[in-house]
Structure formats: structure tokens, C-alpha cells
Amino acid sequence: MSKRDTxxxxxxxxxxxxxxxxxxxxxxxxxxxxxxxxxxxxxAFPVPEQELLKEYPTWLEVVYAVVVFAGILGSxxxxxxxxxxxxxxxxxxxxxxxxxxYNLISITSLENFSPEAVIxxxxxxxxxxxxxxxxxxxxxxxxxx
Numbered sequence: 001m002s003k004r005d006t007x008x009x010x011x012x013x014x015x016x017x018x019x020x021x022x023x024x025x026x027x028x029x030x031x032x033x034x035x036x037x038x039x040x041x042x043x044a045f046p047v048p049e050q051e052l053l054k055e056y057p058t059w060l061e062v063v064y065a066v067v068v069f070a071g072i073l074g075s076x077x078x079x080x081x082x083x084x085x086x087x088x089x090x091x092x093x094x095x096x097x098x099x100x101x102y103n104l105i106s107i108t109s110l111e112n113f114s115p116e117a118v119i120x121x122x123x124x125x126x127x128x129x130x131x132x133x134x135x136x137x138x139x140x141x142x143x144x145x
Contacts (some may be wrong), residue, residue: 009081009143017078020131024071031068035061049117052106060102066095067128074131083144086135093128100125 034053042050070092077085100121138144 009138009141013138013143014064016134017075020078021072022076023127024068024075027071028069031064034064035042052103060099062101063095067092067099070095071128074135078135078138078144081138081144083139085144086139089128089135090129093125093132096125096128 031103034056042053045053070088074085074088074092075087077083089141103121104118
């Protein structure tokens with residue numbers, strides 16, 4: 001009997017791991033969508049959001065890519081029950097904090113933005129933090145090797 005067989009993981013571990021993969025796959029969709037905005041698609045947004053998107057710096061696009069791809073790889077690490085999921089989730093979280101801090105600072109007036117413009121970045125930061133803690137918890141429980 002291997003060490004892996006000795007430490008059975010509960011079903012909720014798999015549910016969280018699968019959800020993290022789905023969550024991060026949707027992030028890839030959002031990333032690709034944002035990186036491929038055309039002038040026509042920008043017009044669908046309110047004017048203040050159009051201005052933010054037009055002025056989005058290239059370095060922040062790189063940070064966004066780190067968020068997304070580190071999150072995907074971390075999710076795959078969970079599904080494969082590998083400890084390397086944790087440093088990838090940490091990398092993703094650091095990039096999330098950088099990206100979302102910039103986004104929240106850019107929102108100078110809540111009168112011009114929907115509540116989601118503030119709520120979603122905060123939710124994303126908490127979800128990134130959750131995956132770091134969850135992967136750490138899974139390591140302590142010997143669910144990741």
C-alpha cells in the first residue's frame with residue numbers, strides 16, 4: 001500500500017479542486033476576451049470603463065496573464081494532488097493583489113461604476129487567498145505529495 005493510498009482525500013477536496021479548475025478556466029475566457037477587445041466591443045461598456053480599458057498598461061496585462069496561468073496550473077496541481085500547487089496559488093495571489101489594487105485605485109468615483117466594479121475584485125482576492133490556504137491545508141493533511 002502506497003503513502004497515497006493511506007491518506008484518502010474526502011469528496012469535498014475533489015469538489016473544491018474541480019471548482020478551482022472551472023473558476024480558473026473562466027478566468028482564461030475573461031483574459032482572452034479582454035486582450036482581444038476591439039474598438040467596437042469597447043463601445044458596449046460605459047464611458048468610464050472604456051477609458052480604463054483603453055489606458056490599461058501592458059505590464060498589467062502581463063500580471064493578468066500570471067494570475068490566470070498560475071491559477072490554472074495550481075488547479076491542475078490540486079487535481080494531481082501535488083504540493084507544487086501551493087507556490088503557484090501564492091504566485092497567482094500576489095499577481096491578483098497587484099492587478100486588483102491597480103484596478104481599485106483606478107476607480108476614482110463609484111458614481112461612474114457599477115457595484116460589481118468593486119465587489120468582483122475583492123471577491124477575486126478572497127478566492128485567491130482561499131486557494132492558498134486550501135492548498136496549505138491539503139499539504140498538512142497529506143493529501144498533496
